[in-house]
Amino acid sequence: MMISLPKKTKALIIFFLFFWNFASKANPIDSALIKSQYYLDHSKLDSAELSLNYLNEKLDIDKASKELCQFYRIKADLYFKREDFSNQLNFKKLALEIAEKLKDKSLQADIYIDLASYYETILEIKNSIPYLLKAQEIYTELNIKDRLALVYSKLGLLHYEEDNFNQALTYFFGSFVIFNEIRDEKPEYAYWVQNNLLNIGLCHQQLFNPRKALAYFKIALAFCQNAKFEQERPIGVISTNIGAIYGELKQYKIAYEYLNKGLAVCLKPEKNELYHGVQTIIFIATLKSIEGESTESTNLFKRSKFLIDSLHFGDLNEYWLVQLSKHYARQKKFEDAYVTKLLHLQFKDSVNKVTGRNTLSRQMLIYKLGQEKAENDLLIEQSKNSNLITIGISGLVIFLIITQIIAIYFYRKIKNNNARLQEMNKQIMQQKFSLEALNHQLLQANDNKTYLIKTIAHDLRTPIGNLVSLQSLLDEYIQKSPESEEYQKLISSSCFMAMHIIEDILDQSVIEKGILTLSMENILINPIINDTINLLRFRFEPKQIQVVTLLEEEIRISIDGERIKRVIINILMNAIKFSPRKSVIHIKLFQKQDKCLLSISDQGIGMTKDVINKLFDKHQKIGRVGLEKEKSFGIGLTISQSIIEAHGGKIFVESQPNYGSTFYIELPLYNSEA
Numbered sequence: 001m002m003i004s005l006p007k008k009t010k011a012l013i014i015f016f017l018f019f020w021n022f023a024s025k026a027n028p029i030d031s032a033l034i035k036s037q038y039y040l041d042h043s044k045l046d047s048a049e050l051s052l053n054y055l056n057e058k059l060d061i062d063k064a065s066k067e068l069c070q071f072y073r074i075k076a077d078l079y080f081k082r083e084d085f086s087n088q089l090n091f092k093k094l095a096l097e098i099a100e101k102l103k104d105k106s107l108q109a110d111i112y113i114d115l116a117s118y119y120e121t122i123l124e125i126k127n128s129i130p131y132l133l134k135a136q137e138i139y140t141e142l143n144i145k146d147r148l149a150l151v152y153s154k155l156g157l158l159h160y161e162e163d164n165f166n167q168a169l170t171y172f173f174g175s176f177v178i179f180n181e182i183r184d185e186k187p188e189y190a191y192w193v194q195n196n197l198l199n200i201g202l203c204h205q206q207l208f209n210p211r212k213a214l215a216y217f218k219i220a221l222a223f224c225q226n227a228k229f230e231q232e233r234p235i236g237v238i239s240t241n242i243g244a245i246y247g248e249l250k251q252y253k254i255a256y257e258y259l260n261k262g263l264a265v266c267l268k269p270e271k272n273e274l275y276h277g278v279q280t281i282i283f284i285a286t287l288k289s290i291e292g293e294s295t296e297s298t299n300l301f302k303r304s305k306f307l308i309d310s311l312h313f314g315d316l317n318e319y320w321l322v323q324l325s326k327h328y329a330r331q332k333k334f335e336d337a338y339v340t341k342l343l344h345l346q347f348k349d350s351v352n353k354v355t356g357r358n359t360l361s362r363q364m365l366i367y368k369l370g371q372e373k374a375e376n377d378l379l380i381e382q383s384k385n386s387n388l389i390t391i392g393i394s395g396l397v398i399f400l401i402i403t404q405i406i407a408i409y410f411y412r413k414i415k416n417n418n419a420r421l422q423e424m425n426k427q428i429m430q431q432k433f434s435l436e437a438l439n440h441q442l443l444q445a446n447d448n449k450t451y452l453i454k455t456i457a458h459d460l461r462t463p464i465g466n467l468v469s470l471q472s473l474l475d476e477y478i479q480k481s482p483e484s485e486e487y488q489k490l491i492s493s494s495c496f497m498a499m500h501i502i503e504d505i506l507d508q509s510v511i512e513k514g515i516l517t518l519s520m521e522n523i524l525i526n527p528i529i530n531d532t533i534n535l536l537r538f539r540f541e542p543k544q545i546q547v548v549t550l551l552e553e554e555i556r557i558s559i560d561g562e563r564i565k566r567v568i569i570n571i572l573m574n575a576i577k578f579s580p581r582k583s584v585i586h587i588k589l590f591q592k593q594d595k596c597l598l599s600i601s602d603q604g605i606g607m608t609k610d611v612i613n614k615l616f617d618k619h620q621k622i623g624r625v626g627l628e629k630e631k632s633f634g635i636g637l638t639i640s641q642s643i644i645e646a647h648g649g650k651i652f653v654e655s656q657p658n659y660g661s662t663f664y665i666e667l668p669l670y671n672s673e674a
Helices: 007-025 028-041 045-058 066-081 085-102 105-121 125-142 145-161 165-182 187-206 210-226 232-248 252-266 274-290 294-310 314-330 334-477 482-512 526-535 561-577 609-615 636-646
Strands: 521-524 546-551 556-559 584-592 595-601 650-655 661-668
Touching (some): 028 045, 028 066, 045 066, 105 125, 105 145, 145 165, 165 187, 187 210, 187 232, 210 232, 252 274, 274 294, 274 314, 294 314, 314 334, 521 526, 526 546, 526 561, 526 584, 556 661, 561 595, 561 636, 561 661, 609 650
Parallel strands (some): 546 584
Antiparallel strands (some): 521 556, 584 595, 650 661
């Protein structure tokens, strides 16, 4: 008799057989790793352990490999599922050691995220964030956009849990910008776009900005309705959040429409949002109570309590008791309100006791381990002392035999010499320790300064990137007008200036470390000059400054185009800053033997010899104010000199007070025979 199976069941069986057939033909170690991960993902812990034991016999633990690293990561996940957090941490650190030996930065960053998740699980957020920042630095360096966006999202969630809503907002914005940029590459990126929009709205809600929160929730909802992913679950959650905002704004009719629409989705078990659904029922009950619909409100409170008990959502009891107590107070049932409040206090007290017992157990364990360590240290110290005593007695016997012969003659001399040597050794050791401590402080200060500069620069990039993304959103949603176009030009110019300063700061940090790297290309320099002039039109046009160019036929040289452009920007911005209105700036480009010579001349206030001598000295701060009170950043020309010298060229200036200045940039020509 044949058994008829559903089509979906047949398909799953065929896929499963194909999967194991493929795994059996693969490398035995790879196959065992796949099986271990499969068992772990399906909570078959004993089977996963057997597979890992097989790997333990086959893998060479003395040889770093990706397979060994993956073995340690799976082992750590197994201990996590068995709530053995100590062994989980040990194997995560072993995996990190292997990744460091392999010099695989991407793998190191992935394990940093594992370690961050570990500390988040045990509620040590302060230890979790540094690992995420390390992963962020690597993904930024390797330009792995999707992983960087994921790190930003995790950092946002950690800061949100710590009630640092402004900081969380910044990270959610950064994650949104990246995922929005790459959302067409994979469907799941579109899911993260709406997720970040929702989290941004939640941050504004916590910061008491309901209007902003509502705007972001609605943008997220509109995005979900057209996105290519499973829409029902996020639409349900977002709808309940929109309803909650309207409830806070006392627009109850609209609130109920959104709340009931979202609740219908959240109460479907397959959507995994039952917890959120129960919260929503309690919130609707509260709104009904505020409106005076006591019967319906009471029924909703009873329904939510039944779901809390049947679904084992015990941590929702506190929220339920608080809202129920307020409900009774609104009905003037003060005795019921009082009893409910007492139950709430008893619930909080029991939770605190459990937390206290857990804390006390942990403290007792730490004390016991510390006591055992102290006893072991004492035994070791006693053993050392015993050996020292034995050696000392033997030495003393030998010394007495020798000193019996020459003690009278050399006693005072040896004593004095020993005293002087001990004093000198003591002074030398003190000086050594002082110098080592000072050197360590200097290195630490320098590292802290470099880290601070890089952190500030990278953090500045995120809000500026947000401005650029929001400007593109404005292009889609606002009506064009001369005024709006003027504002958009102002936004673009501000972003350009900010990014220019950031790039100067980053270059300054790498120049100080001596690790400036150029991306050399064989390109024409003429278009770079013309592009730079166009970029700075927003600076010289308001002052009615005319830029006159005299460029020889197109000259091809080997340069880092972006950095040379920034050098020209620095010089031109100085020329504009110190030039009067309606003046002229001359730019000339010509070939001189085997060199390319670029000159930029202005009709500005010029410089004294003392200023010229300090101009390219990074230890001298000139920072002159422009003719129209423009501020100076003070490091642009020193960076420019480092960039030009890295190209094998040189930069110099000719100037006199009140007769303008001329900057010369000399670069070696491109050798076409090379």
